[in-house]
Amino acid sequence: MSTKEQTQDAQPLRRTLPRVPDRFAAFGAVLIVLIVLAAVLAPWLAPYPADDPRPLERLMEPSVAHWFGTDQVGRDVLTRILYGGRTSLFIAVAVLAVSAVVGVTLGVTAGYAGGWIRDVIMRVTDVFLAFPALLLSLALAVVLQPSVNTVILAIAATWWPWYTRLSASVAASIATRPYVDAARCLGVPAPLIVLRHVLPNSLTPVLVQISLDAGGVILTSAALSYLGLGAQEPTAEWGLMVQQGQTLFTTNWWVVTFPGLAILVTAFAFNVLGEGLRNALDPRRAVR
Numbered sequence: 001m002s003t004k005e006q007t008q009d010a011q012p013l014r015r016t017l018p019r020v021p022d023r024f025a026a027f028g029a030v031l032i033v034l035i036v037l038a039a040v041l042a043p044w045l046a047p048y049p050a051d052d053p054r055p056l057e058r059l060m061e062p063s064v065a066h067w068f069g070t071d072q073v074g075r076d077v078l079t080r081i082l083y084g085g086r087t088s089l090f091i092a093v094a095v096l097a098v099s100a101v102v103g104v105t106l107g108v109t110a111g112y113a114g115g116w117i118r119d120v121i122m123r124v125t126d127v128f129l130a131f132p133a134l135l136l137s138l139a140l141a142v143v144l145q146p147s148v149n150t151v152i153l154a155i156a157a158t159w160w161p162w163y164t165r166l167s168a169s170v171a172a173s174i175a176t177r178p179y180v181d182a183a184r185c186l187g188v189p190a191p192l193i194v195l196r197h198v199l200p201n202s203l204t205p206v207l208v209q210i211s212l213d214a215g216g217v218i219l220t221s222a223a224l225s226y227l228g229l230g231a232q233e234p235t236a237e238w239g240l241m242v243q244q245g246q247t248l249f250t251t252n253w254w255v256v257t258f259p260g261l262a263i264l265v266t267a268f269a270f271n272v273l274g275e276g277l278r279n280a281l282d283p284r285r286a287v288r
Contacts, residue, residue: 025276031269039085046079051234059252069254071245077254081262083236088266091151092217096210098156103163104199104206110164111171112190112198122168125161133158134220141229148237151221151230159213166209170202212274215267222263238263 038045047067054074062069068077110121128136140154174180175198183193222239224230231237238259245255 024272025279028269028272028276031265032273035085035266035269036089038082039089042079042082042086046076046082048076048079050079050083050236051075052079059248059255061252062254068258069252071241071255072248077241077258080236080241081238081258084238084241084259085262085266087148087231087235087237088218088221088239088263091148091155091221092214094152095155095159095217095221096213098152099159099213100163100206100210102156103160104167104202106160107164107167108171108194108199108202111168111173111202112175112194114172114175118168118172121164125164128158128161129165131158134223137220137224138227138229141224146229146232148231148235151224154224154229155217155220159217162213163206163209166205167202170205171198174198174201208274208277211270211277214274215270218263218270219267 042050052075054070057066057070057074058072060066060070060074066076066078068081071077071080106121106125110118136158137154140157141150144150144153177197180193180197183197188196218238221230222237222242225237225239226243228243231240233240241259242256242263245252245259248255249257
């Protein structure tokens, strides 16, 4: 068999194989795994207790004893970053879980039911989307008492509309598929159709969007904590650490630089992973 014939025979096979993940996305996935492991294993990896002020060791430069130096009250910056990762990742998971559950529930209901139910849900969604997400989160955080729970509620209240609009459009498309029509003709109850057919087939774009949004949630939570509306002392949180060290940037750069790098690297990792998932799951790319 000639080389040309072998190539022609291999082309249909390539179209049936799953797309190999982008190396950049794989790199992001590895970074995320390392960040999550570092946060989960913080009590064992951290060289010092999370809140252990040592006034005699304040503002020490990075060294063998303190790899990332110490802060204004002598706490080890590396230890604070490890524990701060637990706080930041917890906020991201909680916000995305609440937003996805509320948004997908409303979106699938609107997309499948249609009619006035869809109109009511989407008009309420449009009201929330009309306000800039960060400004609305700030307004809610100002009203509530500053804490980690406040950050979660304030961000989730502005994030769920995106999932509602996304899942509503996907569910509306799935609701017109032949197998859904067949289920209706067989007398299958609407809630069961939604659970068995509409909801499972609506989750793929939502999962991709979650991976893309994780970095944005971490940045938003860090911004709220930076403004004093989020985590409070002695809780370790990256945005709070940046806020505490901003005045020392020109003299003691490590206090603010390392927490800022932690935010940057984590947001970057989630963004590249989300882009890779979107490319891998895009049906238009699968047939190329």
